[in-house]
Amino acid sequence: MADWNTLEQELEQLKKEGRYRPLTVWESGSNAWMTLKGRSVLQMSSNNYLGLTNHPRMKKAAIQAIDKYGVGSGSVRTITGTLDIQHYFELELARFKGTEAALVFQSGFTANQGVLGSLLGAEDVVISDELNHASIIDGIRLTKAHRKVFAHKNMDQLEAALQASAGFKKRIVVTDGVFSMDGDIAPLPTIVELAEKYDAFVYVDDAHASGVLGKNGKGSTDHFGLHGRVHIQIGTLSKAIGAVGGYVACDQILKDYLIHKARPFLFSTSQVPAVTATCFAAIRVLQQSGDLIEKLWENATYFRSKVQALGFNTGMSETPIIPIIVGNPALTMKFSDLLLQEGVFAQGIVYPTVAMDKGRVRFIITAKHTREDLDFALNALHHAGRQLSLI
CATH class of the missing domain: 3.90.1150.10 (Aspartate Aminotransferase, domain 1)
Structure with missing residues (x-):
């Protein structure tokens, strides 16, 4: 026993x-x-920042999706295929975030696990703010990458870590856009400038910034006018968007790579059609008002x-x-x-x-x-x- x-x-x-x-x-x-x-x-x-969980357009979209597609998606997208509503939602999401492409995961947590776990190897280094979300910390733990942690928003420590990381193959600086426990905003412009100076990638988790910061809630990258300079934007569909799910907004090469490498995407059934339709409607509500x-x-x-x-x-x-x-x-x-x-x-x-x-x-x-x-x-x-x- x-x-x-x-x-x-x-x-x-x-x-x-x-x-x-x-x-x-x-x-x-x-x-x-x-x-x-x-x-x-x-x-x-509640993280329901905009009250969208009960928005009539979103509820109507969910009901219509159930009528058309049923209540499930069948399997993972690499096996059963992608529903057209999933395909078009990712196109809309990418346009909203100002990137070439977007890929939807089951949650923001699995998005961090899938992206970090796929990108980082033993020859790489990840440099992370000490107050980053647990999903980032766990995603990093899944990798064999070297890890450096800088004190919260301490840009001198970040630069020192970048200087000491010149010998690694890939260098990725990871930060929340808005920190979930304290409600403060990352100094993203300085992070981007330092990353560019030392040839590193910038990875931002906008779970609490999507729908909150930027024009129409486009997030911290838009808030600071850094489009094209932030390489990876992680977001959630579970907070201001009002439903459930996560995503990465990125370039097309990274999306194609993640489709073949990200384990949560490969081994977990995709978002159900009613949720996809709900998120689709939420993005349009944001863009229109x-x-x-x-x-x-x-x-x-x-x-x-x-x-x-x-x-x-x-x-x-x-x-x-x-x-x-x-x-x-x-x-x-x-x-x-x-x-x-x-x-x-x-x-x-x-x-x-x-x-x-x-x-x-x-x-x-x-x-x-x-x-x-x-x-x-x-x-x-x-x-x-x-x-x-x-x-």
């Missing part, structure tokens, strides 16, 4: 440290207000300024990701629980997702939050913060 005693002991230790958290079971779909145990609660942890993104940033600016005025520490936030830094893991989770009692769902995030002394309650502002919603959350923050002597 299998013995799970060690697992049980680890779980008990998590509980003692205040880091144990059961899954929250909602009784309604993703929206600004959701139902939890029959109670209406303000959702402030900037109102949602304007509202998103208006809300984020208002909320951040009010949170700071209350006396909370929002760290390096400069996007709709607004963490309130608490520190101690147990206190962080208690703060989150008190907010829920006040009717606000904002998840506490603690070690190992962040450093042990950097626990935070992370708020994500969306375009669907009203001013009344934000004021409701601010009032809850004031009450809970006073109760725990955080402010």
Whole structure:
């Protein structure tokens, strides 16, 4: 009989440290207000930045795709073939991102695993920001490449790492466009300049920048006007786009290479037609209206300024990701629980997702939050913060 005693002991230790958290079971779909145990609660942890999960054009597109294609894709695309809707979506996605080509994966996580795992070998080096997402870290671990890590956004350390990497075959600098735990933006122009100086590739994960930064949400490359200078753009279809999936936007040679080499693409069934249709509709919504993104940033600016005025520490936030830094893991989770009692769902995030002394309650502002919603959350923050002597 299998013995799970060690697992049980680890779980008990998590509980003692205040880091144990059961899954929250909602009784309604993703929206600004959701139902939890029959109670209406303000959702402030969702990556649904633009509220597209319930957009009528996207729901209609999904229903039409099911009617035409059914609910599944059959197999991996290299075996069963590519549906025309998948082909045309990738063409549209490439146009949106300003690249020659795009390739869709099952998630942003598998996109990072597939691209990094395919590109990097024992003769190569990858140079990574220390606060890059776990999917980047795991993707790098899958390779035999040499690894160098620079302190968060420290361009002097990046240059030193590039200088020391001249003997490698390929040099790839990897960074998030927007960092998911702190909500700050990568210094992409400087990264690109340094990479060009030392003949390195630039790889940007725009999971939290797609639909948020740049014209019509085209991402950090567009935000900084760096088209043609960023070699690899990774994105997700699971956050601002409102559905699920990931992609790489790149040149045609890299796409063709990944089709033959990227293991998540080769060995996992492709995105289902209804999801592809939904993502297709979302990209068109973004290109036809900037109102949602304007509202998103208006809300984020208002909320951040009010949170700071209350006396909370929002760290390096400069996007709709607004963490309130608490520190101690147990206190962080208690703060989150008190907010829920006040009717606000904002998840506490603690070690190992962040450093042990950097626990935070992370708020994500969306375009669907009203001013009344934000004021409701601010009032809850004031009450809970006073109760725990955080402010």
